[in-house]
Amino acid sequence: MIKAIHQIGRYFLMLKEVFNKPTKWTVMKPLIFKEIDDLIIGSMGIVSFISFFIGGVVAIQTALNLTNPLIPKMLIAFATRQSVILEFAPTFISIIMAGRAGSYITSSIGTMRVTEQIDALEVMGVNSLNYLVFPKIIAFLLYPFVIAVSMFLGILGGWLAGVYGGFVGSDQFLQGLQQDFIPFHIFYAFFKTSIFGFLLATIPSFHGYYMKGGALEVGKASTTSFVWTSVVIILVNYIVTQLLLSS
Numbered sequence: 001m002i003k004a005i006h007q008i009g010r011y012f013l014m015l016k017e018v019f020n021k022p023t024k025w026t027v028m029k030p031l032i033f034k035e036i037d038d039l040i041i042g043s044m045g046i047v048s049f050i051s052f053f054i055g056g057v058v059a060i061q062t063a064l065n066l067t068n069p070l071i072p073k074m075l076i077a078f079a080t081r082q083s084v085i086l087e088f089a090p091t092f093i094s095i096i097m098a099g100r101a102g103s104y105i106t107s108s109i110g111t112m113r114v115t116e117q118i119d120a121l122e123v124m125g126v127n128s129l130n131y132l133v134f135p136k137i138i139a140f141l142l143y144p145f146v147i148a149v150s151m152f153l154g155i156l157g158g159w160l161a162g163v164y165g166g167f168v169g170s171d172q173f174l175q176g177l178q179q180d181f182i183p184f185h186i187f188y189a190f191f192k193t194s195i196f197g198f199l200l201a202t203i204p205s206f207h208g209y210y211m212k213g214g215a216l217e218v219g220k221a222s223t224t225s226f227v228w229t230s231v232v233i234i235l236v237n238y239i240v241t242q243l244l245l246s247s
Contacts, residue, residue: 017127018137020130028131048153050092051154052154052156054092060165063167074173084151085151086188086189088154093146094196095233097143102203102229106208107218107219111218114211136201140201144194151189188245192237196236196237203229207222208221
């Protein structure tokens with residue numbers, strides 16, 4: 001318990017240090033664009049693939065469970081929209097990103113720690129935390145765009161699976177998409193996505209920056225990073241949902 005509290009305090013102290021003594025913009029600019037390419041653009045392929053088929057699976061599962069002929073078929077689209085927008089796109093994709101982007105962040109920073117590159121930055125008078133972590137935080141400001149694409153492809157996958165699988169007509173599906181739509185749900189999804197993006201940038205960085213040991217420990221730190229990032233995302237998801245949707 002004491003160790004956990006120590007690590008949490010260390011994490012918040014790290015966040016404070018990230019925003020201290022900023023690196024020159026001429027140095028920071030290419031770092032930010034590199035992180036956007038590696039973490040955001042580089043993740044679009046796997047995010048698009050998973051989102052499309054998850055939407056299709058949700059639509060098929062819903063259709064197969066609507067056995068009562070009195071239940072309108074447009075509920076297939078309604079259930080697909082609600083599932084994708086509220087949970088599958090923001091939360092499920094964030095767990096995937098914890099494995100894809102989070103492990104990359106931890107291993108890259110951990111390797112720099114092992115090879116003493118971070119020590120070299122400190123000797124040169126550079127704030128290594130700002131240099132390494134801040135560009136990742138800025139890159140993840142674009143994370144809601146990734147989730148927006150995920151939402152679109154999830155619903156598109158649901159439409160294709162529902163219509164071409166013979167479960168629902170196209171007109172019924174489009175009608176179901178508009179049924180009882182609440183714009184606040186979009187705000188809710190993007191609000192928690194922004195928090196998840198910050199967590200995805202900082203928790204893996206924390207585990208990579210403070211790891212000790214050699215190459216074997218880099219792998220262990222990546223695994224630990226994925227586990228804790230996923231746990232915190234699920235906890236934050238519960239808290240945000242309780243605060244924004246239960247009232």
